[in-house]
Amino acid sequence: MNDVIESHAFLNEAPLSKQDFEAAIRAVGAERYHDKHPFHKLLHGGKLNKDQVRAWALNRYCYQEAVPRKDAAFMSRAHDRELRREWIHRIHDHDGLGDEAGGIERWLVLTDGLGLPRDYVISRRGALPATKFAVEAYVRYVVEQPLVVAVASSLTELFAPAIHRERIAGMLENYDFVDDHVMAYFKRRLSQAPRDADFALEYIKQNALSRPEQEACIEAVRFKCDVLWAQLDALHHAYVTPGVIPPGAYQPGQSFP
Amino acid sequence: MNDVIESHAFLNEAPLSKQDFEAAIRAVGAERYHDKHPFHKLLHGGKLNKDQVRAWALNRYCYQEAVPRKDAAFMSRAHDRELRREWIHRIHDHDGLGDEAGGIERWLVLTDGLGLPRDYVISRRGALPATKFAVEAYVRYVVEQPLVVAVASSLTELFAPAIHRERIAGMLENYDFVDDHVMAYFKRRLSQAPRDADFALEYIKQNALSRPEQEACIEAVRFKCDVLWAQLDALHHAYVTPGVIPPGAYQPGQSFP
Numbered sequence: 254m255n256d257v258i259e260s261h262a263f264l265n266e267a268p269l270s271k272q273d274f275e276a277a278i279r280a281v282g283a284e285r286y287h288d289k290h291p292f293h294k295l296l297h298g299g300k301l302n303k304d305q306v307r308a309w310a311l312n313r314y315c316y317q318e319a320v321p322r323k324d325a326a327f328m329s330r331a332h333d334r335e336l337r338r339e340w341i342h343r344i345h346d347h348d349g350l351g352d353e354a355g356g357i358e359r360w361l362v363l364t365d366g367l368g369l370p371r372d373y374v375i376s377r378r379g380a381l382p383a384t385k386f387a388v389e390a391y392v393r394y395v396v397e398q399p400l401v402v403a404v405a406s407s408l409t410e411l412f413a414p415a416i417h418r419e420r421i422a423g424m425l426e427n428y429d430f431v432d433d434h435v436m437a438y439f440k441r442r443l444s445q446a447p448r449d450a451d452f453a454l455e456y457i458k459q460n461a462l463s464r465p466e467q468e469a470c471i472e473a474v475r476f477k478c479d480v481l482w483a484q485l486d487a488l489h490h491a492y493v494t495p496g497v498i499p500p501g502a503y504q505p506g507q508s509f510p
Numbered sequence: 511m512n513d514v515i516e517s518h519a520f521l522n523e524a525p526l527s528k529q530d531f532e533a534a535i536r537a538v539g540a541e542r543y544h545d546k547h548p549f550h551k552l553l554h555g556g557k558l559n560k561d562q563v564r565a566w567a568l569n570r571y572c573y574q575e576a577v578p579r580k581d582a583a584f585m586s587r588a589h590d591r592e593l594r595r596e597w598i599h600r601i602h603d604h605d606g607l608g609d610e611a612g613g614i615e616r617w618l619v620l621t622d623g624l625g626l627p628r629d630y631v632i633s634r635r636g637a638l639p640a641t642k643f644a645v646e647a648y649v650r651y652v653v654e655q656p657l658v659v660a661v662a663s664s665l666t667e668l669f670a671p672a673i674h675r676e677r678i679a680g681m682l683e684n685y686d687f688v689d690d691h692v693m694a695y696f697k698r699r700l701s702q703a704p705r706d707a708d709f710a711l712e713y714i715k716q717n718a719l720s721r722p723e724q725e726a727c728i729e730a731v732r733f734k735c736d737v738l739w740a741q742l743d744a745l746h747h748a749y750v751t752p753g754v755i756p757p758g759a760y761q762p763g764q765s766f767p
Contacts, residue, residue: 321594328582334614337605348594357591
């Protein structure tokens, strides 16, 4: 792990200006964010059938479910109380707090709307192994990398509002089994993600001071894009082309014991 | 790690009744909780000077500071959202939430009252290495042990209210540099600890079903008592008898650069 900082690349180079550092982070999204994946084009364009949308939603549940564990793992490493006090609202956003049910509950409203039994979704039994490997790699990354790199890996949130807006519009227009109610998760994220991304961007600008640290942060955003992209590759392979579903994974039309 | 579950001890024995299981947990406190340590007798009996109380407070800060990281580490391993939603209030109790400052802030009010600079306390520079090793061993234990065993390791809270009441009364009576304001941490814990202990006790009763699992939970309480006891041994050795202070640790009368 931690390849970039430990390598000799950039060791003798001056730090990027804060402006160039931010531009380099944003360039990763332009090149690698999963809005460019063909599966998302199909999803948002109404080209998937209900079973394929189900497969997407129940696999993506694994990612949703990993995020608060990832954020708790981050907090478990942070000695700075103010940083923890800021970061904890990410867990509240996903798990809810008191009467607020949180993002995972809103995701389950989506899978409810698609006719998937909650127990089945929550069990992650029907998810693709590649999905689970990818999201747990993200949790481990946050456990193992320097804190500033762990913060940087959250910065795909910079690119999220655009895809969420495209998804809300496309799915509402194109699928008769999707309505405002089941899309509530994405609507809420339109306001949550920018707040988080602003904080994280400011944090890495203040704390990644050397060029190797900056490059490690840029690499973290590439890594995170890989985590997101790999999930769509697995979905596309299993449920679109060639459509070879791994043993144990969700089968269109299956019953739910 | 995880010696008891992996050993063959108790493998063929029937589970304890819930009542006997709870009694075995409570018996660990009666035998091993740090209310029995001679350092606490000195502390609560007014037998320490202000420098010795300072040493206690700045070392114990390391434990306070580790607890929310320990709780975040626990949450990072919990797939059960309801369990995370319950557990997170422990982090709120220590780190605060919004306008509520939290237990670590209350601890710093205590170290303020003792005339220790906050930066020095928070840096943990002057803490004994044995203190830091002990509290970080607790964080690692919660990362590495089965979840139910990790829950059990919190159960020294069953024994905390008695020592807190003794401490509040004893320190207020015996030290002119201690007042109600600086003892606020312990007063708050009188109501927080029992709630947490009740939940944890119920959780292990419901989730440690085999005898080896139950024994691992009992062992977890012993482990946690060791974590607390080791901190007092180190304090006693450095600041009471023989009074040999390790290099770098807080020195009575030192200046704070």
